Amino acid sequence: xxxxxxxxxxxxxxxxxxxxxxxxxxxxxxxxxxxxxxxxxxxxxxxxxxxxxxxxxxxxxxxxxxxxxxxxxxxxxxxxxxxxxxxxxxxxxxxxxxxx
Amino acid sequence: xxxxxxxxxxxxxxxxxxxxxxxxxxxxxxxxxxxxxxxxxxxxxxxxxxxxxxxxxxxxxxxxxxxxxxxxxxxxxxxxxxxxxxxxxxxxxxxxxxxxxxxxxxxxxxxxxxxxxxxxxxxxxxxxxxxxxxxxxxxxxxxxxxxxxxxxxxxxxxxxxxxxxxxxxxxxxxxxxxxxxxxxxxxxxxxxxxxxxxxxxxxxxxxxxxxxxxxxxxxxxxxxxxxxxxxxxxxxxxxxxxxxxxxxxxxxxxxxxxxxxxxxxxxxxxxxxxxxxxxxxxxxxxxxxxxxxxxxxxxxxxxxxxxxxxxxxxxxxxxxxxxxxxxxxxxxxxxxxxxxxxxxxxxxxxxxxxxxxxxxxxxxxxxxxxxxxxxxxxxxxxxxxxxxxxxxxxxxxxxxxxxxxxxxxxxxxxxxxxxxxxxxxxxxxxxxxxxxxxxxxxxxxxxxxxxxxxxxxxxxxxxxxxxxxxx
Numbered sequence: 001x002x003x004x005x006x007x008x009x010x011x012x013x014x015x016x017x018x019x020x021x022x023x024x025x026x027x028x029x030x031x032x033x034x035x036x037x038x039x040x041x042x043x044x045x046x047x048x049x050x051x052x053x054x055x056x057x058x059x060x061x062x063x064x065x066x067x068x069x070x071x072x073x074x075x076x077x078x079x080x081x082x083x084x085x086x087x088x089x090x091x092x093x094x095x096x097x098x099x100x
Numbered sequence: 101x102x103x104x105x106x107x108x109x110x111x112x113x114x115x116x117x118x119x120x121x122x123x124x125x126x127x128x129x130x131x132x133x134x135x136x137x138x139x140x141x142x143x144x145x146x147x148x149x150x151x152x153x154x155x156x157x158x159x160x161x162x163x164x165x166x167x168x169x170x171x172x173x174x175x176x177x178x179x180x181x182x183x184x185x186x187x188x189x190x191x192x193x194x195x196x197x198x199x200x201x202x203x204x205x206x207x208x209x210x211x212x213x214x215x216x217x218x219x220x221x222x223x224x225x226x227x228x229x230x231x232x233x234x235x236x237x238x239x240x241x242x243x244x245x246x247x248x249x250x251x252x253x254x255x256x257x258x259x260x261x262x263x264x265x266x267x268x269x270x271x272x273x274x275x276x277x278x279x280x281x282x283x284x285x286x287x288x289x290x291x292x293x294x295x296x297x298x299x300x301x302x303x304x305x306x307x308x309x310x311x312x313x314x315x316x317x318x319x320x321x322x323x324x325x326x327x328x329x330x331x332x333x334x335x336x337x338x339x340x341x342x343x344x345x346x347x348x349x350x351x352x353x354x355x356x357x358x359x360x361x362x363x364x365x366x367x368x369x370x371x372x373x374x375x376x377x378x379x380x381x382x383x384x385x386x387x388x389x390x391x392x393x394x395x396x397x398x399x400x401x402x403x404x405x406x407x408x409x410x411x412x413x414x415x416x417x418x419x420x421x422x423x424x425x426x427x428x429x430x431x432x433x434x435x436x437x438x439x440x441x442x443x444x445x446x447x448x449x450x451x452x453x454x455x456x457x458x459x460x461x462x463x464x465x466x467x468x469x470x471x472x473x474x475x476x477x478x479x480x481x482x483x484x485x486x487x488x489x490x491x492x493x494x495x496x497x498x499x500x501x502x503x504x505x506x507x508x509x510x511x512x513x514x515x516x517x518x519x520x521x522x523x524x525x526x527x528x529x530x531x532x533x534x535x536x537x538x539x540x541x542x543x544x545x546x547x548x549x550x551x552x553x554x555x556x557x558x559x560x561x562x563x564x565x566x567x568x569x570x571x
Contacts, residue, residue: 003450007450008446011446011449011450011453012446014449014453015404015433015445015446015449016408016411016426016429016430016433017430017433017434017437017442017445017446018427018430018431018433018434019434019442020434023439023442027442027443027446030443030504031443031446031447031450033504033505034396034447034504034505034508035447037392037393037396037505037508038393038396038397038460039393040389040390040393041390041393041394041397041463041464041467042463043390044387044390044463044467044470047463047466047467047470050466050469050470051466051469052462052465052466052468052469053465053466053468053469053472053519054465055296055326056282056296056468056472056519056520056521056545057281057282057283057328057521057545059283059326059328062325062326064322064325072189072190076189077189077414079189080186080187080188080189080414080415080416081413081414081415082412082413082415082416082417082418082421083418083421089413089414091412091413091425091428092421092422092423092424092425092427092428093424093425094424094425094426095424096423096424096425
């Protein structure tokens with residue numbers, strides 16, 4: 001399996017990564033090699049009768065009492081924000097600047 | 101001083117309890133060594149003033165914590181530039197429990213970025229060096245914790261294991277590392293890599309220390325709904341023989357692909373186990389050869405989703421703030437993530453993308469079921485499965501950086517247990533070419549006490565001497 005340049009760029013867009021030209025080339029080659037290994041699971045046949053694992057340890061529902069409790073104070077939650085303003089997280093406008 | 105550092109953590113705790121040793125003296129000795137660390141094992145070291153004494157089973161013996169555990173007000177960067185100087189507003193449950201049991205925080209240890217790697221070279225804060233040979237890697241991703249314990253600059257440490265990240269560095273540094281049953285330790289406050297696989301566990305100088313530390317970490321936590329109560333508390337291991345113990349050696353995970361020196365040490369210890377009274381048989385885990393492929397679909401898929409939170413909005417780095425919102429996201433992630441993290445996000449996003457989900461992610465979850473069934477079948481005839489921990493000894497810095505697949509193969513013997521959620525320990529298993537090798541023992545879910553007991557008997561018989569790394 002070999003990843004085309006367009007596929008690499010498509011996946012990078014989905015993952016919100018802005019790759020450099022060098023990375024596009026490098027990841028295309030490296031991921032193709034890793035995918036070749038990964039595709040050996042194709043040798044296991046159809047596996048139509050196998051249930052996919054959803055959790056490794058058998059667990060009953062993990063429920064807790066629905067009781068109000070204090071959460072992080074707003075100023076603490078905002079303390080690490082790159083740009084806090086008016087009691088919230090400020091971000092650039094989705095429509096600002098570039099045309100992408 | 102040197103006598104102090106030769107004490108195991110359990111013995112140091114005992115001497116503090118009996119008044120033969122001052123907790124402050126132990127703190128100062130280790131704090132001083134951590135502050136002078138030349139291995140780059142630490143990313144943050146506590147100040148010199150001794151912490152208040154807390155009574156508890158861990159006796160005041162300080163502990164080193166892998167950087168990805170959130171520690172309130174203390175840098176928790178997970179080896180990533182995107183979290184540079186991030187100081188969380190809360191502390192991980194595992195760290196809180198250790199502190200309450202009497203183990204103050206000595207420092208935060210270096211790791212591969214977001215625990216993705218087997219060498220600690222994928223840290224944004226530089227690689228950690230192996231104390232046995234500083235031109236070599238300590239393994240990873242918990243390489244800082246492993247190197248610190250091996251070098252005697254921390255009495256003990258904790259790490260996390262997603263697909264071998266406690267066991268492999270423990271093996272490469274000549275110490276004990278244990279990944280408990282999935283859910284045994286709360287994941288609350290652990291910066292997430294792959295949530296269905298991530299488990300915290302101890303890295304320690306011997307099996308007794310590992311058991312003591314693990315015992316203080318485990319337990320159900322209402323803040324992590326996947327955490328479990330173990331069926332019984334962790335007990336101090338005491339076994340000196342293996343009479344009546346049945347050990348299976350999976351054909352698929354030894355021999356081919358294992359370095360000859362590592363394989364020889366492994367076979368010698370299997371022989372020792374037989375002399376201690378164990379029954380040894382080769383057996384099959386037919387789906388184990390597909391574990392690594394399944395892991396490298398599942399873990400990156402979960403990571404690509406977990407790491408979506410790093411978007412420059414609530415904490416951490418922001419770049420490209422002068423453009424539009426999408427540009428801010430992509431520029432932040434481009435500037436903040438290292439190469440291996442981007443590689444895994446790409447792989448995971450691809451595996452989950454429209455048209456590929458069934459062939460990759462869905463199929464890998466079925467392989468995971470098959471691997472769990474292989475182990476369940478094994479437990480009908482065996483108490484434990486034994487393998488070499490890592491197929492090689494510590495490799496040279498840089499040796500596998502340009503070949504991701506070669507790096508991933510470091511975890512070939514560790515990943516099947518991670519996928520099945522079962523406990524496994526690595527104990528030091530003698531040297532090959534002057535470098536440590538590891539012996540892995542895995543058992544059914546919740547068999548921690550039996551594994552620790554068997555490991556204790558083997559440790560005694562192997563008689564590994566790790567003092568060279570502490571010189």
